[in-house]
Amino acid sequence: MKQSILLVEDDASIAIVITAALEAEGFKVDRCESIAGRDRLLAGGTYGLMLTDVMLTDGDGIETLGRVRDQFPRMAVIILSAQNTLDTAVRASDTGAFEYFPKPFDLEELVRTVRQAIGSAGNAEQADEPDEVAQGLPLVGRSAAMQAVYRMITRVLRNDLTVLILGESGTGKELVAEAIHQLGKRASGPFIAVNTAAIPAELIESELFGHEKGAFTGAHARHIGKFEQAAGGTLFLDEIGDMPMQAQTRLLRALQSGKIRRVGGTEEITLDCRIVAATNRDLLPMIASGQFREDLYYRIAVVPIELPPLRERADDIEALSRHFLSRAAAEGLPRRQLSQAGAELLARQPWRGNVRELRNFIYRLALLAREEVIDAATIEPLLSGDAAQARAADAAVAMPATFAAALDAWLADAAPPAGQLYDSALAAFERPLFLHALSRTGGNQLRAAQLLGINRNTLRKRLVELDIHPEDATVRA
Known part of the structure; x- marks a missing residue:
């Protein structure tokens, strides 16, 4: 006898593809596209598994799932969703779902998971009562x-x-x-x-x-x-x-x-x-x-x-940038928006410092931008300044001639505003200076502190703040 599966999906094209794949595996599939249709089919049939979308034509498929699990505790549930956030994943987990698949998904993996879920249906312990999902979840991104x-x-x-x-x-x-x-x-x-x-x-x-x-x-x-x-x-x-x-x-x-x-x-x-x-x-x-x-x-x-790393999830850069602009405004910085051209420019950057670097750049952008909607023309000069500072840092680490020569090269490239030379130079050269000291001492922090003439605990503290690890220096030495 064929095992019956209930598919609750309001996207007809997705429903057709899933149905064809499961029927090819020997399953019997009943389909509907709403919560009302789901409840009607559940009342009149017996299913070993239910595949359900989250956003359906008449409501949120997860919100009513607790009642379904109470009525049919031995039926496995797999949740599908285009709402690909951590919030959705957590809500799916809280229902006791066997698995959660963000759209688009791998059809072969879905079929394998259906077979596993059918085999284990009714054997798993009941999940705890779902907790209230925390607001303001800390992670942003919908990339695969x-x-x-x-x-x-x-x-x-x-x-x-x-x-x-x-x-x-x-x-x-x-x-x-x-x-x-x-x-x-x-x-x-x-x-x-x-x-x-x-x-x-x-x-x-x-x-x-x-x-x-x-x-x-x-x-x-x-x-x-x-x-x-x-x-x-x-x-x-x-x-x-x-x-x-x-x-x-x-x-x-x-x-x-x-x-x-x-x-x-x-x-x-x-x-x-x-x-x-x-x-x-x-x-x-x-x-x-x-x-x-x-x-x-x-x-x-x-x-x-x-x-x-952020370079492997470039699709998330726009969402992260808008999120950080919103956070910056909530923390007292001017409220800014990001144009599509500006978002596309940000998405093309390498962001070697990952999300932390992007966040710091967006906060600086929120502070320095004069217009409410930030466009690529506003972003480009700041990106150029960051690139100049990075080139100066690389030059200082390499120590091509003298520190003064590196400083002169940086001044010609970066040209900080009057009155900001000390802070700008310190930001540009402190990290490469510490890297150079560590490279000279083979990563030995005590000897590096002695070379610099500072306390070892001060060195440790600055290394953490500057995100420097001894192996960074030994590689570049």
Whole structure:
């Protein structure tokens, strides 16, 4: 006997294609294009699976899906949607849907998923009651690359599996961590973020695990570490690839045992937080070279989520730009709009600093633009200025002759306004200066600080603020 499938889709062309593909697989398909038609067919038939669009002719297909799941708990559901946002993916997950497919989708993958769903229908546990979806979700983008990220996020919302977020600097790794927290079952608890690269090696264990009074010189009182601060919520370990080896060992022990001890203490404290880690480094070569523990990698990378660089999701640049203009206005900057020509110009840029660079550029654009609607003619000079500054930075890192020569070249190219030379020059040359110092010392931060004549902690702080990693310098040396 053929297994029956109910297809609820108001786009006739999509419905025809899906029906033909499923019938070729031996399924019997009944079709309708509305919520009313869906309810009528459900009342008169028995279906092993329902494929449903979200926006139907008479309403939102997800809003009434809870009632359908209550009436037919053994029927699997797959949701299709052209509303390709994180909000839609989360709503689909909250209904207990077997899978969510953003349009356009791969038809072969859809058919494979239908077969899997039919096989598992009725065996899965009922999902928890859906939580209210958080407003102001932090991620923007409808590209295929971001759809894959959304789908991975929805898979971890109802569990406490450890997540490792991978991606270049500026791609929004902390935003993904925040989304997992805000939309997950620990949303009512704290979200504690720790940049492990910004903490001196000798203090990182105290920061993470806490310490008792008298544990070391300067420990004048008990200190509660980040693990305890995150109790009931989420602990986000950013830049975990830069964590010292000794701290890696203690972190591994804590994750394996589910318990920690404060530095200098004997009491075992049971962990009650979800761990989300992130890094912009490739950990596998670091494992091979002995810089990162392999057992820790497999402990934190239970669910890896890889964020695409902005160059691989250029379709999202316009939406991101308009989003940042709106955010800038909400934060007190002039309210601006973006012309289509301006949006197209932005979409053609490389944005080496990813979403972070785009955001900073849009905020600067909102501040400096004189007209309400920003066109390409307004954007081009600012883009040219950024390119000139980047060329000056490259020249300074290479140190072709003398610093003065590089400065003269930059002044001829960039020509900052009178009264802004100091700030402009510092912004252009501080990053390459630090890169040069690190390249001269093989990435050794202590020696680089001594070469520059500054405190090592000051160097560490500026490296984080400038988004510099020691390996950046060693590659360019």
